[in-house]
Amino acid sequence: MKFIHAADLHLDSPFLGLTNLPNTVLSTVRQATFTAATKVFDRALTDQVDFVLLAGDLFDRAEQSVAAQAYLFHQFERLNQAKIPVIISFGNHDFAADQHQSVAYPDNVTILGAMGTTKTLTLQSGETVAVSGFSYPERWVTQDPVATFPDRSAADWQIGLLHGALATGSDDHYAPFKLSELLAKRYDYWALGHIHHRQLLNEQPPVLYAGNTQGRSVNETGVKGAYLVSSQAGKLVPSFFPTSAVLWENLTVVFDHVTDLKALGLALTTWLEAHVTSQLTLTALTVTLAQPLDAVELAQITSGDWLSLYLRTHQRYLVAANRTLIKLQVSQAATKITAPQIDQQYWERGQAQVFESANERATFGKLLQDTSLAEWFMQPTTTVQLKQQAEQELTKLMGGEDNHAT
Known part of the structure; x- marks a missing residue:
């Protein structure tokens, strides 16, 4: 037995704010959610799976476009012709109360109701599969x-x-649950959606967030995809496969010898030539300089004018690297706090306590229910960035180099 578990297709995501992209790149980005979803349905047909599970947020907005509805109808019909059932639970972005499709889905599609309901399938092998779930009524x-x-x-x-x-507390809005409750049901697999970062909450039985099929912003970095799940020795075993049409990347690089915008352009071009990617990557770049730019040049960076000019004059380098730059910001190398500003021993001890993983998670609390914030929080560079910012803010509060601890 084998099936596909996918979630958070977010068809018709608007991809706002990408005004500097060339038209060819912008067209690719705007079609990315559809391209990624097609890879899911293609894989279902190639592997001749027994069924497909879609765990919510197929659409990005409650008001689905005609194009998005027609797209899904045709994809479901492809699966219908291959006799592959599809089971859907609508989520908070496409909640069932606003499902006003102009056409009925093909007969192979089951939409779960507002209460916990079960669809039972009998496979060609004779095995029976019960899928239990619900769709958001609001x-x-x-x-x-x-x-x-x-x-x-x-x-x-x-x-x-x-x-x-x-679940985190009384203000939860997105079908809060406890892992212990899921395990108590004694199911063989939990196909989760909503969090856009793929996460395995429990190994056996698998309790798994598939993540979204296509990252929608620079807060949703890395390869996205879905899972092909197969039965092996009485267990269900998930195997990830990629679907991203476009990748997002948030990077920090150090240019030690850059002192003006001309040198910055040369260094950036050299960096692009050395960092070619295998597929189109939208990169937000933070450049750390050993020496600050003067105020006039820094203003050109801050306004976005310099990046706009660079993108227009260096297209061949960007195309060759399979990249485009969606954001560029410059920062000075972080000032390290040392005695006598503050006793280094106490700073390092406090830093280790404050930036401990459980403490960070408790501090962010309910913010982690937001998919983009959760994605950012899970990135390995996040703690480093938080530490650097804390040092910089502490330096300001202490009055910089002129303030001495007593």
Whole structure:
């Protein structure tokens, strides 16, 4: 038995703010959610899976475009012709109350209801699969929905389909749940959606966020995709496959010998030649300089004028590198706080305590329910950036080099 678990297609994402991109690149980006989704459906047909699970937010907005609705209809019909069922739970972006499709989906498509409902499939192998889940009746679901899911049935395989977030407290809005509740149901697999960073919450049985199929902003970096899940020795084993049409990247580079904009342009071109990517990558670049630019040149960077000019005059380098720059900012090398400004021993001890993973997570709290913030928080560079910013802010509060600790 094998199936595909995908989530958060976000068809019709607007990709706002990319005004400096060449038309060919902009066209590729605007079609990226559709291109990525097509890879999911192509894989289902190539591998002849038994069914496809879509864990919410197929559309980016409740008001779906005709193009997005028609696209999904045709993809579902492709699967229908191959006799591959599709089971959908709508999420907070495409909640069921606003599902006003102009056409009915093909007969192979099942949309789960507002309460925990179950669809049972009988596969060609004779195995039975029960898929339990629900669709959002409105944009926010504040109650834990897992209580409405049935306990494990007599089917050969039982799967949960859930678009939601781990519970953090009384203000949860996205179908809050506890991992212990999911495990208590004794299902063989939990197909999760909503968080755009793929995460394995439990290994066996797998409790898995597939992440989104296409990153939508620089806060959703890295390769995105879906999972092909197969039965192996009585267990369900997920295997990731990539679908991203476009990658997003947030990088910091150090240019030690740059003192003006001309030198910056030369250094940036050299960097592009040395960092070619395998597919189109939208890069937000922070350049750390050993020496500051003068105020006039820095203003050109801050306004975006210099980057706009660079993009127009260096297209061949950008095309060759398979990159485009969506943002450029310049910072000076971080000032290291040393005694006598503050006792270094106490600073390092406090730093280790404050920037401990559990403490960071507790501080961010409910903000982690936002998909883009959760994605940013999970990046390995985030803690480093937070530490650097804290040092810089502390330096300002202490009055810089002229302030001495007593």
